[in-house]
Amino acid sequence: MDWHPYAHALAGRVTHPGSRWRDAVANIPRHHLVPAWWTWNDRWKVRRGPDDEAAWLDAAYSDRTLVTKIGTLHADHAEPGDEPTGRPTSSSTLPTLVLQMYRHARIGEKDTVLDVGVGSGYGAALLCHLLGEDQVISIDVDNYVTTVAARRLADIGYHPRIAPLDATGTIPWAADRIVAMVAVRPIPASWLTALNPGGRLVTTITNTSLIVSAVKTADGGAVGTVERDWAIFMKTRTGGDYPPGLTGLVATARTAEGEHVAMTHYPVLDIEEDAWELRSMLEVTCPGIEHSYHEDASTRTAVMVHPDGSWARAVQVDHARPVVHQAGPHRLWDELDRVRDYWLQHGSLPLYGARVRITPDGTIHLQRGRWKATITG
Template sequence: MDWHSHAQRLADRVTHPGSRWRAAIAGTPRHQFVPAWWAWNGGRWEVRHGPADEEAWLKAAYADRTLVTRIGTLHADHAGVGDKPAGLPTSSSTLPGLVLQMYRHARIGDKDTVLDVGTGSGYGTAVLCRLLGDDRVTSIDVDAYLTAAAADRLSEAGHKPRVVTSDATAPLPGAFDRIVAMVSVRPIPASWLEALAPGGRLATTITNTSLIVTAVKTADGGAVGQVERDWAMFMRARRGTDYPPGLAELLDVARTADGEHVAMTRFPVLDIEEDAWELRSMLEVAVPGIQHEYHENTNTRTAIMVHPDGSWARAVQAEHTRPVVHQTGPCRLWDEFDAIRDYWLQNGSLPLYGAAVRVDPDGVIHLRRGRWQATIG
């Protein structure tokens, strides 16, 4: 199979001509790391097996897009045609452009030792090996099948980094100059700070937000840095074979029940997860743990929020009328959202991106920008 020309075109797309990452992308056979994946088609997930259609395999593998490899507990490697997996995506091969984006934020030097958090398919690990050499790269993932499959595929590609099955929040296997994560966390695991070498740098995203946090270890065992003026979203780190159950029962209630508080709001209904990353991130900082649902038809938009404390909100907007909001529980979720939109309109922007970051040794994150401040714990 002639994959080299495909990899070169991918490198041309995601790197500039002088980039030191260009040869690493051009020389890494991404298709070998994703022999099977899940494709969303007609409202459901369908498995794709690369060897069954080599042209489609190369097209998918060398596109700058994420390939989902695991839904719930079912990996595409083990799926048959007609299988219908349930749950959320739990592993993927991240789009190469985003992989490089995170590596650049980590400011990886040629002699740095790197911990790659979230092995996934192993593709990102292979890119690191191409640049740094195998002995400078360690990769971890909580899933034993993922690490075993990635190690085998890395070996086939000529690489022998250290690949370890480990919970990302547990003690880490060594000390590192750089820690870069392809999963999101909240807060920063204390084990990362313990494993960073003096002056070492981490780059990660915060769970359920688009915030990229970079920070350099300080003498007190914490770290200081910033929220980058950039954005990315990753699957959240998990500790077991799947994510814990969501709030399905509360969602059922929120879809139809009358709220304890019913009022009209002046702001339109939004699909906050897809169309308003900055607003969603600010809301997650203020009220962590909200689960969202959105529906739209020809005449009506409906947004629902539910929270583990039992709070829920439903906003319904018919055409261009003012939305009607139902809310119940100890926290008025839609009021919190509208307060953020008020801040946005009054100040012209939200303070998240570019905020200064201070991380305590236990991983609690403190954000500050001007007079605004917040804590992520």
């Protein structure tokens, strides 16, 4: 199977001619690192590369994320007919996003890089090709993921240090750069400890599209910025799967009569898919909200729920004003409306481009003009 033309074509799509990453993308057999993956069409279905080599090459060398694990079931272990439920827990991130994060890290040729979230090992392979394997450390909470990634990387000639490790716990190595393909909230204090003086970290904040890049300071913290860019990654976990979500409260919110019922001026929208900036601002101001959205020919319904028991349901029929039901300690839809009010009043939200100060315990302080916010655990 000649995969080289496909890898070269991918390199042409995701890098410019002068990019130092172009040769790496053109020469790494991504298909070897992802021999099986999950696809979604109303349900999860496993795809195995050797069963259809043309589809395998097309998927592996397209610029898209390949989900490799749903809940606790890795695609490598799936049987025909398996239809797992739950959320994706591991993947091979789309190449442009991997490169995007590495570029924000400003990686020098002599830098040691800690790659957080090994996934398929593709990001580690890119780093090894550019820097040499001795300068690459890759970690993941999943023992199988690290084991199989190390084996497949060795098959193609790369031997970075790979370890099964909780990224939020102690990091036993030092690095000049830390780049995370998982989202955190707040910044793990262990990252700041592991970062060499003057080192740089790049990560995203859980349930937001915010990319934070920051340089370590003499006090053990870091300073930097929220990039004028966006990305969303799976959040860190400590076990084989994420804890159960608020599905029971979502079911209640879909049908219950609210303690407070009113009409709102703003249209109902799918905040997770279509409004990343709004979602990010809401997560900063009122963290922990889970969202659900449904749309049919004439009706759009958005549900918001919170661990404290608060919920909101907004229903809009055609172009009529939405009716909002809310209950619990917080009025969640009112929180969203306040974010949208801010946007209209100021012409934008203050997140992207905000200055970042991270204290040694990992607390994130944001500021842009007179706007300030703090992100804790």
